[in-house]
Amino acid sequence: MDLLTQPTLPKPGLLKPGQLKPGLAPDVFPPLAEGIEPAVPVPGYPNTWTHTPAQPLLRRPATRTEVAGPLDLWRKLPCDESNLAMPAPGRVAQGQLMHMSGRILDEDGRPVRGAVVELWQANAAGRYFHPIDQRAAPLDPNFVGNGRVRTDEEGRYAFFTIKPGAYPVPVKDTWWRPPHVHFSILGPSSLSRLVTQMYFPGDPMNEWDRILHSIHDPAARARLIARQTHPAEVGDGWLAFTHDIVLRGRHATPEA
Amino acid sequence: MPDSLTAPLPPSSQHTIGPFFPRTFFSAGDNDLTRLSATAAPSQRGETILLHGRVTREGGEPCVNSILEAWQADAGGHFRHPADPDHALADPDFLGWGRAWTDEDGWYSFRTLLPGGYADPAGPRAPHINLAVMGAGLMRRAQTVLFFPAFAPANAADPVMTLVPPGRRAHLLALEEAEKVEGLRRFRFDIRLRGTPEEETPFFDD
Numbered sequence: 001m002d003l004l005t006q007p008t009l010p011k012p013g014l015l016k017p018g019q020l021k022p023g024l025a026p027d028v029f030p031p032l033a034e035g036i037e038p039a040v041p042v043p044g045y046p047n048t049w050t051h052t053p054a055q056p057l058l059r060r061p062a063t064r065t066e067v068a069g070p071l072d073l074w075r076k077l078p079c080d081e082s083n084l085a086m087p088a089p090g091r092v093a094q095g096q097l098m099h100m101s102g103r104i105l106d107e108d109g110r111p112v113r114g115a116v117v118e119l120w121q122a123n124a125a126g127r128y129f130h131p132i133d134q135r136a137a138p139l140d141p142n143f144v145g146n147g148r149v150r151t152d153e154e155g156r157y158a159f160f161t162i163k164p165g166a167y168p169v170p171v172k173d174t175w176w177r178p179p180h181v182h183f184s185i186l187g188p189s190s191l192s193r194l195v196t197q198m199y200f201p202g203d204p205m206n207e208w209d210r211i212l213h214s215i216h217d218p219a220a221r222a223r224l225i226a227r228q229t230h231p232a233e234v235g236d237g238w239l240a241f242t243h244d245i246v247l248r249g250r251h252a253t254p255e256a
Numbered sequence: 257m258p259d260s261l262t263a264p265l266p267p268s269s270q271h272t273i274g275p276f277f278p279r280t281f282f283s284a285g286d287n288d289l290t291r292l293s294a295t296a297a298p299s300q301r302g303e304t305i306l307l308h309g310r311v312t313r314e315g316g317e318p319c320v321n322s323i324l325e326a327w328q329a330d331a332g333g334h335f336r337h338p339a340d341p342d343h344a345l346a347d348p349d350f351l352g353w354g355r356a357w358t359d360e361d362g363w364y365s366f367r368t369l370l371p372g373g374y375a376d377p378a379g380p381r382a383p384h385i386n387l388a389v390m391g392a393g394l395m396r397r398a399q400t401v402l403f404f405p406a407f408a409p410a411n412a413a414d415p416v417m418t419l420v421p422p423g424r425r426a427h428l429l430a431l432e433e434a435e436k437v438e439g440l441r442r443f444r445f446d447i448r449l450r451g452t453p454e455e456e457t458p459f460f461d462d
């Protein structure tokens with residue numbers, strides 16, 4: 001296979017701007033089970049001690065303003081950046097080329113169409129293209145490491161990128177973040193907004209990562225780990241991983 | 257029907273947005289809720305207002321590089337969304353969503369329309385703006401709601417405002433500034449992420 005043949009990347013969703021579909025929006029938000037949301041503060045991560053609200057969160061009713069959300073955000077946020085590994089013809093990022101794809105689903109397992117999916121990550125040396133990241137690891141002139149797409153009618157997203165490197169957290173009692181990819185998803189409801197991270201299967205650093213382990217439920221942690229597609233199915237061009245993400249929200253079902 | 261066929265999928269866990277949310281994800285006009293896109297004309301239905309404030313953490317130190325997202329109804333209290341039974345009445349030119357990023361002193365700003373209130377089965381909602389704060393150290397987003405002092409009777413009846421202990425409700429009121437800016441009323445709304453019960457902004461669960 002030609003290394004520089006671009007793999008399958010998503011086509012934009014079919015929703016017309018401003019189109020409202022009754023099935024598009026979840027309308028029930030059951031309370032989350034214990035252990036799914038991160039426990040704070042995180043030991044050894046001082047920022048969590050100074051930024052996290054100390055007072056208990058107030059549980060509010062879900063009225064229109066909480067259940068609704070912007071449906072046509074792709075007009076505001078351009079969703080055309082899916083190829084992070086090849087910024088221009090003939091320029092290829094360093095590292096393991098990786099095809100990253102999956103579906104955005106709601107709690108009923110239905111595809112979330114037209115969701116905006118933002119992805120950002122470190123380069124192969126574990127450094128971000130960001131002014132705040134001043135670590136002495138090399139930048140890659142061919143890798144910025146962020147992209148944004150919109151899910152299609154089946155809720156699918158895909159990016160072509162490289163596998164990120166690990167990096168140390170600059171705190172007193174340092175630890176290394178395992179390779180991970182950051183996701184920000186803007187779904188059909190302000191309550192279904194999700195910012196999360198995705199990890200790679202089989203990395204020993206996953207077990208030592210304080211951020212991943214702020215999630216106490218082992219099954220919830222396991223759901224943040226991607227699956228690798230067997231290389232025989234992918235060919236010799238790149239690695240492939242799949243990862244489905246479930247946003248909050250169910251559809252009301254008629255009483256039986 | 258057995259549970260396995262009806263049980264919902266558990267939602268994916270939140271994680272911190274971290275310190276490296278790309279600056280290239282921001283473009284001019286992202287903090288302007290009045291227009292659908294950078295090139296679209298702004299909505300003219302209602303009063304355009306400016307909103308700004310500071311995000312601080314424990315000790316009143318500024319939160320640099322925090323990301324804020326705003327979401328609200330249009331001037332008539334409607335949403336262009338199927339969850340609103342009256343969505344056909346919604347303003348077609350109003351997005352109602354914006355994203356901003358705090359500077360080195362913790363300041364953010366938005367341009368929007370003064371929102372309308374609406375009737376809801378949970379109770380009459382006063383005009384309000386939903387704000388979510390994300391940043392390094394915040395393991396999940398912090399969600400709060402901004403109200404306007406001019407609507408005191410509506411605020412007192414709002415089913416979300418009334419969840420807040422009376423002594424903390426003033427933290428949810430945006431203050432109108434004495435001077436107009438560009439001929440527009442400007443409101444100030446500061447967010448204190450962590451502090452004493454007297455200092456901290458009330459935040460809401462998902």
Ligand SMILES: [Fe+2]
Nearest residue numbers: 177180182274
């Ligand atoms: Fe990271």
